[in-house]
Structures are given as C-alpha cells and as structure tokens.
Amino acid sequence: MRIVAHRGASGDAPENTLAAFHLAWEQGADAIETDLRLTADGAIVAFHDDTLQRIAADPRRVDTLTLEELQSFDAGSWRHPCFAAERIPTLDTVAATVPPDKSLVLELKGTPDLAEAVAAHFLASPPIPPQRVTFLAFNQETIRRIKHLLPAAPALWLFDRYTAHRLRGKAGLGRWLTEHIASSSLDGVDLRLHPWLHPDLLAPLQKSGKTVFVYTVNAPADAIHCANLGITALTTDHPAQIREHLRLIPGSFHQS
Numbered sequence: 001m002r003i004v005a006h007r008g009a010s011g012d013a014p015e016n017t018l019a020a021f022h023l024a025w026e027q028g029a030d031a032i033e034t035d036l037r038l039t040a041d042g043a044i045v046a047f048h049d050d051t052l053q054r055i056a057a058d059p060r061r062v063d064t065l066t067l068e069e070l071q072s073f074d075a076g077s078w079r080h081p082c083f084a085a086e087r088i089p090t091l092d093t094v095a096a097t098v099p100p101d102k103s104l105v106l107e108l109k110g111t112p113d114l115a116e117a118v119a120a121h122f123l124a125s126p127p128i129p130p131q132r133v134t135f136l137a138f139n140q141e142t143i144r145r146i147k148h149l150l151p152a153a154p155a156l157w158l159f160d161r162y163t164a165h166r167l168r169g170k171a172g173l174g175r176w177l178t179e180h181i182a183s184s185s186l187d188g189v190d191l192r193l194h195p196w197l198h199p200d201l202l203a204p205l206q207k208s209g210k211t212v213f214v215y216t217v218n219a220p221a222d223a224i225h226c227a228n229l230g231i232t233a234l235t236t237d238h239p240a241q242i243r244e245h246l247r248l249i250p251g252s253f254h255q256s
Contacts, residue, residue: 003030003031004032004033005235005237006216006235007048008020008022009021009027009237009238009240011238011241012238013083014075014078014086016046016075017086017087018094019083022097028243029102029239029243032094034094034105035106035107036109037109037114038062038063038113039062044117045089045091046089046091047088049062050062050109052065052070055073055075056073056074058073070088073088074087075088091121091127103128104133105134108136108143108146112145115143118135122150122153133150134211134213135147135155140184143158147186154211155186156190157180157186157188157190158189162192169200173201178208181205182208188213189213190212190235191213192216193226211233213231213235214233214234215234216235216236217242218237227246
C-alpha cells in the first residue's frame with residue numbers, strides 16, 4: 001500500500017506549500033497530492049479553496065487574480081509565523097520537488113476548462129512524465145476530459161456520495177462504481193474514508209483491476225483497515241506517522 005501526502009505533509013506544515021511538499025518527501029511519502037486552480041492570467045497554481053479567505057483573510061477568488069498578485073500573499077503564517085515566507089506555488093514548482101522514484105497526485109478543482117489547460121501544459125512542456133502523475137476530480141466531465149487528453153496518466157474519480165447510493169447496498173455500490181468507471185474509461189476511484197468501506201464494496205472494483213485510493217486517513221486504526229482491505233493507496237496529512245505505524249517501506253508510486 002502506498003502513502004500519499006495530502007496537500008503535502010499538511011499535518012505539520014501549511015497545506016499546498018513547498019514547505020509541506022519537501023517535508024512530505026522527508027517523511028517518506030510515496031507521492032504528494034495537491035489541488036490545481038487557474039489564475040486570471042492562465043497560470044496553474046497549487047491551491048485548494050476557491051477564495052483566499054481561509055489562508056490569507058482575503059475574500060477574492062483565485063481565478064480573479066494574476067499569478068503575480070497571488071504570489072504576493074503570505075501562504076504560511078496562518079499555520080505559524082515561521083512559515084511566513086511561503087508563497088502559493090505553481091504546478092511546475094511543485095513538480096520540481098518530486099524525486100525520480102516518486103510521483104505526483106493532482107486534483108483538478110472546477111470545470112473541464114482546467115483539464116484543457118493542464119493537458120495543454122503537459123503536452124507542451126511536461127513538468128513531470130504523465131506516467132508519474134495520477135489525476136483526480138469530483139467533476140465527472142473534468143476527469144473524463146483529462147483522461148482523454150492525457151491517456152498515459154492514471155485518472156481516478158473522487159467519490160464521497162455514499163448516502164445518495166445507500167439503497168444499492170455495499171455490493172451494489174461497488175458494482176455501480178465499477179461499471180461507471182469502466183464506461184468513462186477511467187482507471188479507478190478515490191473513495192472518501194467511510195464506514196461503508198468493506199470487502200463487499202471493493203470486491204467488484206478489485207476484481208476488475210481498478211485502482212482504489214482512500215482519503216483522508218489520519219487515524220492508525222483506519223490505516224490498518226485500509227491495508228487489510230488491499231487498497232492501492234491511502235492519502236494522509238501525516239505520512240511519517242502512518243508509515244511508521246504500518247511499518248511500511250518507502251517504495252515507488254509508479255502506475256502502469
């Protein structure tokens with residue numbers, strides 16, 4: 001089972017900053033995960049929220065500001081004054097931190113327009129080989145689009161709507177997810193940690209060879225549960241603690 005650092009080692013450093021990404025590698029993560037958004041001038045940046053309110057107490061939307069404007073903000077002091085020098089990084093800057101034997105997980109936030117921009121960037125000047133990138137999105141059209149444009153890169157649908165499918169039961173939901181993913185030509189699913197994570201749910205996905213990630217796993221008991229279920233990877237804010245608890249050996253995260 002592989003360990004993905006959620007927005008970097010975000011349990012110990014401000015999320016989606018170079019400090020968090022470098023720390024994740026130091027903590028033995030197999031991959032780092034970050035969120036992507038477009039700026040007003042078409043740059044691709046690593047940022048989760050649609051506005052700067054939570055991070056920088058500014059209500060403006062990321063997509064209304066230029067890259068230069070965004071990088072004037074302090075992206076770290078909200079966690080601790082020692083991170084005051086942190087800035088909102090670009091996709092290329094994040095990718096530059098990835099060691100040769102590690103990988104990158106990119107969540108596309110927003111509409112299919114972002115998929116178009118990210119794919120164009122990879123096709124023109126890939127910051128990292130697509131085979132070492134896994135794409136995620138909640139928006140179904142967005143994740144389908146990136147898979148169509150960058151077929152060499154694994155693409156997983158982010159899923160958290162268990163309640164909406166409760167009448168299917170665990171096995172029924174597993175079959176539905178498997179069929180849905182196959183019909184969209186996707187490689188698998190990234191499931192929110194939930195009491196419904198059970199062999200009956202996962203069996204159809206695993207039997208069909210689909211990749212299964214689980215997010216966000218911070219409790220040791222949940223990590224053990226995921227390991228026993230045979231999932232492909234778990235995403236955590238605390239890669240060092242989870243790895244130590246599971247006594248895993250750092251390994252590659254390459255997808256075939």
